[in-house]
Amino acid sequence: MLQIDTITKTFAGAPAVRGASFTVDRGELVCLLGPSGCGKSTLLRIISGLTDADSGKVRIEGTDMTSTPANRRPTAMVFQSHALWSHMTVAQNVGFGLRVRGLAKAAIAAKTATVLDLVGLGAFGKRLPSELSGGQAQRVALARCLVVEPNVLLMDEPFSALDAHLRKSLREELKALQRRLDLTTIFVTHDQEEAMELADRIVVMQQGKVEQFAPPGSLYRNPQTLGVAQFIGAMNTCTTRLHLAHADWYGQTLHLPLTDGEAALLCRPEDLYRSPQGAKAKVSRVIDLGPLMRVTLMTAHGDLLTWTCPRDDAPDTGDDITLLPRRLHVFRDGVLLGLIDQPEPALLDKAPALETQP
């Protein structure tokens, strides 16, 4: 449906997008997720045709659109700050795309009314944009795009200017609408929760590069790069060195069947459990999250460790406890080296001598 093929874009010497490639299926909602300045908005503008790529190709329905100007591409974009035209009524805003396509007045009126009903603003046609709330304005902006029946709907952080509660309800509305209309959608956001909730698949971008393209759950469970692992959800990161398949993990030696060398051992806060053979740590803070407790610990090396545990498992502040990871994500040079479930603590007499962290 939509094919992004090694797109590259540089602004005044600074690379904004570096060889981004991915393919979006029909009816799929894909989120471009990444910190601000990672190139996700630039990539969206390249898909829309508002920005030209330096190299690479954009294909829609198999047709190369790379050199097609924005006004002749079958895409429509919802901007961050709605970008409604203040001198036109809501109906005129929505009907604009049809008007420039040369439709008859009656047809424009009928289609505009249908689409406004679709976004729940059927009675607002005669209003001016200045008479709308932020959420309503963004719905009009969406209607303005839907009315031209784009092959690909593009959304550039459309809800980021709205308050959290409204954002959540609009998100749900959008998802329902997108499913109903079977709309292929690219949604740019820096908000993980938003991406997780909306997306069928997520493109995680960092420093202009596509780090990983996967469904939300898989991104969380199987991050393929260190960047994704540290960006999606929380992680405890322990930088260490593998030697003869063993590594020091916060003062405890673990058996890890991987090749020797530098490694980063990452563990989700909920993937820790108490074990007598675990690494020693002192509880410095316990926060009640309601269903769960978040425990902050200080290891023997002076590293901070976060543990999310069930209420009845929670220690008290000042307790000395020992913890082991249930699952370790091991990275070397930023790339996944291995995923170790239930890594075993090495017995003292069997463990090889390790260089421990200073």
Next chain:
Amino acid sequence: MKRTPLGGLLILGSMALAMLGPILTVILWAFAVKWRYPNLLPTEWGMKYWGAMLGRESVITPVLTSLALTSIATTTAALICWPAAYAFARLKFPGRQMLLFSFIAAQAVPKFALFVSISVIFLQLGLVGNFWGVVLVQMLSAVLFMIWIPTAAFRGIPPMLEEAAFDLGASRLRVFLMITLPQAMPALAASYVLAFVSILFEVDGALLIGAPSVTTMPLLLMSLSNQIIVQEAAVLCVLIWVPCFAVLLLTRRFMSAKGIAQGFGG
């Protein structure tokens, strides 16, 4: 409860009086036949002097000349300056800031000196004492309003508004006509009004380039001010204001007063 700012009202009142008082006096004089001290208002009203003034060809010709001259000069300046202003706002080209600044720099030089040097050139071109010569030189008075206000207005339109229209399928020309122009309209109208008024009241250029064959309303007014009949000058004053109000009302017709105020920076 909302407090009435008494001090503010007082300042506003005195400002209104200072601005409208002289105008009101002139209007009263224009319709007064007899008005002698110590009467607060004219003792005899009438259109006597209107008839007398409008009956004279030496009055009618400058009125028509001024109207034609101002309309042509202002409209031509708008057609040239507004696209230029759009270029200043949206395009990046070498020397842009310098060029933009030069329009202000030209205003810093005494106009009269500028017109003297222009008249030397115009004399060689046969444009002195010529209607079109005056049109040309008076367009200069409009350039500042016609470039600076619209440039600021075009700059103030978020590019996103134009992009959204382009993205939805409009051509570049349609984007300009349907989005950019209407968005800038209040400011453009304001610049038109300001330029129209400044050209209508312009004296130096009209005098140096137009004399002796082209006489405008302000020039006529100056020559009349030496005479003793106050009413004749007052009638002419009111006559000059009429086109100004007409232009203001015309711009009001296609936009709100709020829009015009916005255009003026209010």
